[in-house]
Amino acid sequence: MIPPTLLTAMRAARHIVVFTGAGVSAESGIPTFRDTLTGLWERFDAASLATPQAFLQDPELVWGWYEWRRMKAVQAQPNPAHLAIAALARHVPKLTVVTQNVDDLHERAGSAGVIHLHGSLHKPHCFDCGRQPAKALGMPLEPEGGRRLEPPRCKHCDGRLRPGVVWFGESLPSDAMHAAFAAAQNCDVLLSIGTSGVVYPAAEVPILAWESGAVVVHINPHAVAHGEEREYTLAGAAGEQVPALVQQAFAD
Numbered sequence: 001m002i003p004p005t006l007l008t009a010m011r012a013a014r015h016i017v018v019f020t021g022a023g024v025s026a027e028s029g030i031p032t033f034r035d036t037l038t039g040l041w042e043r044f045d046a047a048s049l050a051t052p053q054a055f056l057q058d059p060e061l062v063w064g065w066y067e068w069r070r071m072k073a074v075q076a077q078p079n080p081a082h083l084a085i086a087a088l089a090r091h092v093p094k095l096t097v098v099t100q101n102v103d104d105l106h107e108r109a110g111s112a113g114v115i116h117l118h119g120s121l122h123k124p125h126c127f128d129c130g131r132q133p134a135k136a137l138g139m140p141l142e143p144e145g146g147r148r149l150e151p152p153r154c155k156h157c158d159g160r161l162r163p164g165v166v167w168f169g170e171s172l173p174s175d176a177m178h179a180a181f182a183a184a185q186n187c188d189v190l191l192s193i194g195t196s197g198v199v200y201p202a203a204e205v206p207i208l209a210w211e212s213g214a215v216v217v218h219i220n221p222h223a224v225a226h227g228e229e230r231e232y233t234l235a236g237a238a239g240e241q242v243p244a245l246v247q248q249a250f251a252d
């Protein structure tokens, strides 16, 4: 049952921030990172796949692994949580979607202006000169999780293209980070959906919102709330909890 005080806060909000992590795409078939057995970082070694050093050492391994992830993202469809978030925009004066995810399921569900804190699987750039190719990547091949693929070459400098995601040890794109922090500091309600909240600085987004006086709602099958005032937990899958929240808050 959704607390009536939360429904009231949703209805009164002028600006809602939706902050998502891998859990929002889990029901679309995209694996999370840290869930036991199914999480990517439970099955693959992050240090040999998600760092600049790993790419320099074995570009084919890294590119092949990210092409496998891009294939999973391309094949996935937005789930009821992505769709409910897009629908929420029609009910509040301002909605900002901030995601840590590198898929494009929010956009494909209809959300506009999504802030991608950790980049995108669909926007590679040159490892050497940083430029993005003019042409989008073609359909991904179907490599297995461990198959090597030669990264395409940059048209400008002949360097290797690298996945357009933020790797461990790299900074977040500063425009996205500033926009996310500003939104968090200026919202009335923040919905934190499907994130373990252990990767910084992204994890500061809900903290900043709470410190700035917003109501913070955690939507996750595993409890993550700290029992603070103005903090709620809706325990359960995003695909059930988010549509229920939006529907109950804004049903005519």
Ligand code: OAD
Pocket: 020, 021, 022, 023, 024, 026, 027, 032, 033, 034, 035, 039, 100, 101, 118, 165, 166, 167, 168, 193, 194, 195, 196, 197, 198, 199, 219, 220, 221, 222, 236, 237, 238, 239
């Ligand atoms: P995690 O894998 O760390 O956490 C996923 C969260 O989703 C967990 O808290 C799960 O309990 C929850 N979850 C699982 N299924 C869910 C469902 N159906 N509905 C709602 N919640 C569900 O993923 P993130 O928090 O996104 O960074 O990880 C943060 C960052 O760590 C990622 O962006 C990535 C990774 O390394 C980069 O790629 C830079």
